[in-house]
Amino acid sequence: MYNLLVTANIGAWDKLSYKFDKSRFLEYTTESIATAFTSLTPELISTLKSYPCIFAYEGYEKDFYIGKLNQIEKRGQELFIEFEFYPDIGPISFEKIYPISQLLDIRKWEMGRTHWAIKDEDLFDRLIKANILTQNLIGDKKILEKPAVREQSNATISTVKGFVGKVFSLDRGNDSEFFYRGHSNKQKYKLEPSLFRKDANGNYLYLRNEHILYRELIISNSSDFQPDEYTLDRLVRMQHYSLPTRLLDITSNPLIALYFSCKFQPECTSCKSQSESTGEVIIFSIKRNEIKYFDSDVVSCISNLARLPKEEKDRIDFDFKPFNEQTPIKRLVHHIREEKSYFESKIKPSDLKKIICVKGKQSNDRITSQSGAFLLFGHDATLDEEGTPEISVRRITVTNKSSILQELDLLNINESTVFPYIENSAKYVADKYKFNKATEEISFL
Numbered sequence: 001m002y003n004l005l006v007t008a009n010i011g012a013w014d015k016l017s018y019k020f021d022k023s024r025f026l027e028y029t030t031e032s033i034a035t036a037f038t039s040l041t042p043e044l045i046s047t048l049k050s051y052p053c054i055f056a057y058e059g060y061e062k063d064f065y066i067g068k069l070n071q072i073e074k075r076g077q078e079l080f081i082e083f084e085f086y087p088d089i090g091p092i093s094f095e096k097i098y099p100i101s102q103l104l105d106i107r108k109w110e111m112g113r114t115h116w117a118i119k120d121e122d123l124f125d126r127l128i129k130a131n132i133l134t135q136n137l138i139g140d141k142k143i144l145e146k147p148a149v150r151e152q153s154n155a156t157i158s159t160v161k162g163f164v165g166k167v168f169s170l171d172r173g174n175d176s177e178f179f180y181r182g183h184s185n186k187q188k189y190k191l192e193p194s195l196f197r198k199d200a201n202g203n204y205l206y207l208r209n210e211h212i213l214y215r216e217l218i219i220s221n222s223s224d225f226q227p228d229e230y231t232l233d234r235l236v237r238m239q240h241y242s243l244p245t246r247l248l249d250i251t252s253n254p255l256i257a258l259y260f261s262c263k264f265q266p267e268c269t270s271c272k273s274q275s276e277s278t279g280e281v282i283i284f285s286i287k288r289n290e291i292k293y294f295d296s297d298v299v300s301c302i303s304n305l306a307r308l309p310k311e312e313k314d315r316i317d318f319d320f321k322p323f324n325e326q327t328p329i330k331r332l333v334h335h336i337r338e339e340k341s342y343f344e345s346k347i348k349p350s351d352l353k354k355i356i357c358v359k360g361k362q363s364n365d366r367i368t369s370q371s372g373a374f375l376l377f378g379h380d381a382t383l384d385e386e387g388t389p390e391i392s393v394r395r396i397t398v399t400n401k402s403s404i405l406q407e408l409d410l411l412n413i414n415e416s417t418v419f420p421y422i423e424n425s426a427k428y429v430a431d432k433y434k435f436n437k438a439t440e441e442i443s444f445l
Contacts, residue, residue, distance in 0.1 A: 002123035003053040003069065004028075004106065005081075009113050013055045013065055020079045020116050023150035023380035028107055029202040034383055037118060038190065038385050040079075045072045051138040052123050054104075055082065058112055063091035066123075076389075077353070077382075079116070092132060100130045107203070113314070131211060152342045154280070160258065160398035162405040163281070166396055167254045170283065176392075177291060179250040179284040179373055181259030186397065192384045193375075194244040206244040207310065214306045215441065221423070230339050231296055231303040236360045236374070248375040248383075249359070250284060257281045259413050262401035284357075284375075284391055291357045292376075297343065298351050299358055302378045304335040313379055318349045355391065359400035 012018050012067055026034040036046055048069060048134060055065040064151035067087045075231045097104070103126050105119045127133040130366030152359075172178065183189040195206050218225050226232045239247045251257055261279030292299050305313060312328040320326055324333070324345045333345045358374045375391075377385070398404065408414065 001051050002057070002119050002121065003048065004104075004110075005053060006056045006058060006111060006116075006119045006121055008058040010057060010062075013057075016084060017080070017082045019075070020114075021082070022074075022077050022079055022384070025079055025382075026113040026118065027113070027202065028110045028117040029201060030120060031198065031200045033118050034202060035187070040072075040074060041064045046396065048072060048118070049239070051118070052086075054123070054272065055083065055085070056111065058114065061094055062095050065091055066127075070392050086329060089133065092127075096130070096132050100126055100132075100338075103130075108412075110380075119431075154395040154397045156397040156399060158398075158404070158405055160411070163254070163258050163396065163398070163404075167283075170285075175288055176285045177252075177288050177357075178254075179286065179334070180257035181248070181250045181253055181282045181284070182257035182262075183280045183282070184263055184401075185277040186395075187277070191248065191279075191282065191385055191393070193246050193248045193377050194239075195246045196377065196382075197244070209310075210244075210246075211309050213243055214238070217241070217331075217337070225326060225376045230294060230300065231306065231335070232299050232331045232358065232360060232376070234352040235303055244369070246377045247301070247361065248373055248377065252372050252373060254281070254418075255408065255411065255413055256285075256418065258398065258404065259408050259418055261407070262405050279401055283394040285394075286357045286391055290390055290410060291359065293359060294360045296358070297375060298354065298356060298358075300336050300340060300343070301332070301347055301351055302354065302356070302376050304332055304377055305445060307329055308332060308420075316352070316379065323349050351378070353381055354384055355381045355388075355389075355444050374399045 005018075008014070008019075026037060037048070040048075041057065049072060052068075053067050053069060055067060058061070065085050067083055067085035069081055069083050072078075073080040085301045086127070097106075103121070104123070105121050108410075110117070115207075124133065128135060153168055155164060169180070181191075195210060197205050199205055214234070218234065225234055225237060228237060235245045235247055236430075239245045240251065256283055261281050308328060308331060312331060315326050316326060317323075323329065324347055329347060330345070333343065333347070356376050356379060358376045360372075361375060362372075377383075381389065
């Protein structure tokens with residue numbers, strides 16, 4: 001195991017300290033390792049510090065440095081590190097590293113992006129076998145095995161009554177609003193929108209082509225988008241039709257979230273039955289003054305990021321002044337003015353990186369029936385699984401899922417009412433009243 005730390009900031013590795021945006025942590029990292037390090041506990045920070053590191057610059061032209069991390073601190077949305085190079089190991093040139101880049105799990109596009117990856121490779125063994133280093137230079141620099149995925153300690157329920165009791169026991173302030181989200185497999189799903197999902201090797205599945213996904217669906221289904229006034233409206237409709245977007249569905253109805261925590265998800269190929277995976281309901285507490293509506297200017301700024309090519313989004317310099325004079329920001333303002341002609345070019349850099357709770361229009365029956373709202377993710381935004389100062393996160397583990405679905409059905413929460421379309425109603429009615437061969441009677445689910 002080793003850390004690969006890449007930056008575009010030339011000279012950064014001369015200062016012996018650096019700050020990574022949390023959104024860049026665990027990029028190009030295999031899913032099993034990324035899951036293990038999702039919550040940076042003190043124990044996991046200690047583990048990270050035990051791994052050797054490659055410190056590199058974007059591109060392959062600059063030298064690579066080998067060293068270790070002495071300090072890791074979580075500072076809001078940033079990870080602050082202090083580091084040092086091993087004095088007995090000098091800089092390693094691009095010409096030496098490039099031939100073994102695949103053996104080190106350094107991928108084709110990886111060196112073109114600032115990020116921090118954790119690689120499941122024995123760094124020193126690879127360098128020795130490539131005759132880049134010798135054994136006497138390594139000494140006793142120990143490499144630990146990757147940690148096991150840690151179970152979070154949460155309240156557990158197995159009935160609807162138990163769940164409702166947990167929800168009513170929550171401390172509720174007058175200045176906060178609660179939202180909920182259900183995951184059918186607490187180990188598989190993370191608090192990230194579908195646009196930001198990665199494959200098993202840690203590669204983004206859709207993010208690079210966000211602007212193309214947005215345009216292609218509108219081209220092929222133009223009439224469906226005619227009523228939409230704002231880009232957010234279009235993203236909501238796209239989310240409704242399962243296109244990957246930067247929206248994460250949440251609900252103000254806890255029982256809807258409980259239903260989704262028990263409902264089998266077809267894309268969860270590792271779950272053969274309802275009972276094989278443990279569900280989870282995530283509870284979000286958000287200050288009322290932080291909640292935005294569909295016509296918010298901040299919502300327009302973040303939503304229209306979907307229309308910028310990834311190369312332009314990556315060129316945004318959040319420290320550049322004047323910020324709004326950058327070409328990508330001018331292009332963003334152009335898109336915003338298509339929905340708000342009065343919009344002034346005064347975007348705050350911090351607004352584009354926010355995660356905000358949005359109450360959109362009740363534009364379809366599904367959003368209405370599910371009491372739907374959304375978390376809208378800004379540029380390179382990540383939601384800490386333990387929550388943030390703006391978004392408090394609590395969790396309830398859900399077991400006995402099949403029985404809970406039967407109880408929810410008695411409360412009229414089922415496939416027919418959560419997904420209010422005639423084909424879903426037909427499927428629900430057919431399943432409910434189908435003949436059960438085992439008992440030779442009609443089965444009432």
